[in-house]
Amino acid sequence: MNEKQTEELSSLLKMRGDIEVDSPESADIIILNTCSVRRRAEVRIEGRIGEFKRLKEKNNPIIVVAGCYAQAHREKILERFPYVDKVVGPFDFMNIPELLNDSGKLYTDEKRTDWKIILPERAKVSSFVRIMEGCNNFCSYCIVPYVRGRERSKPSSMVIEEVAGLVERGAKEVVLLGQNVNSYGKDIPGEVSFAQLLYKLNDVEGLERIRFTTSHPKDMSDELIEAMAELPKVCEHLHLPVQGGNDRILKLMNRGYTKAQYRALVDKIRDKIPGIALTTDIIVGYPTETEEEFQELLEFIREIRFDQVYSAIFSRRPMAKASELPDLPYEIKQKRYEIFNQVQNEISREINEKLIGTIQDVLIEEVKTKFPDQSKGRTRTNKVVVVEKKIPPGEIIMVKIMDATEYTLKGEIL
Ligand code: SF4
Structure with a gap:
């Protein structure tokens, strides 16, 4: 999401005559598009902002801290790094070109998204398309609904126009992006569902492949599974974050499904779309996770056999409910994370080795x-x-x- 937004902002700045330079030392404007999904990302960004102090004193570039970290920490950024010129949250991110001429410093008010179609001169073969922003789910560990706000969908007419524009500029594949694409359109009266959007995009001439991410298991409808099975351009891959492998942990996470429901969904998908690759996200070392529950998680991934897992050690996030729970000692989390990855890497390798000769x-x-x-x-x-x-x-x-x-x-x- 951030990568795509950065690309779009860069196109907007180029349209007003700015040019991209190779290093911060030669820049008049430095914009940091930040992430706050894990504390580690924030530590890195704080280090980066710290590095720019010397540069500010030497060349006096305009320094803008933008994105989710900006939204989560707001004025505290200006207090800690007084040489930062502007703090811009995700709601105003695309307005940065205009804000550069404004005297204000803090732009973190929640607002409606004014969608724009921003096309690059030359599109990547596989191009991202943002189709919605925000999330309504409030999983207990996640900061997204607090920093990106509630779900806002881009009207389908704009999505189709953007995809056609990208194809004209060289794209062969689009990856539709949203925190939960399965609830696409629900916030716009009369808008098509996500599955219906896929049918429309399947008709875009010159487009070869359609992918999307991310899908919330509780919103994975039969209509969508049907569309995936039926549409030739929709690829046989689904990223379906399960996050945990134990019912007590899933409930604590506020995910809205049990292990049995997730398993039944996977069975249904594999039955309708033979050969589909499944990937997922897992949080290891969730607060209060016992050794038995961790073993249950390992058993679950051995049973489902995901093609790949994006795993992360639990990280406390401000505002998110899970930060109220007692965190596990870091050494335990780290150890479980290593064991988890050993198990999953073996599964991924076995699955991939089966493809030899195909x-x-x-x-x-x-x-x-x-x-x-x-x-x-x-x-x-x-x-x-x-x-x-x-x-x-x-x-x-x-x-x-x-x-x-x-x-x-x-x-x-x-
Ligand atoms: S569905 Fe995804 S983005 Fe939304 S709160 Fe849960 S983890 Fe965060």
């Missing part, structure tokens, strides 16, 4: 800069494939898989 359609995304004779692309199931040849990005080639690790496949062009 033929896959690979959409080439880039020629590797370090190895110019290698190209990198993805299968429809979102697996990264490297081939030993320079292929123009945007081409879809048939590849025979020759080797596999937990993260990457190696292939030979047919």
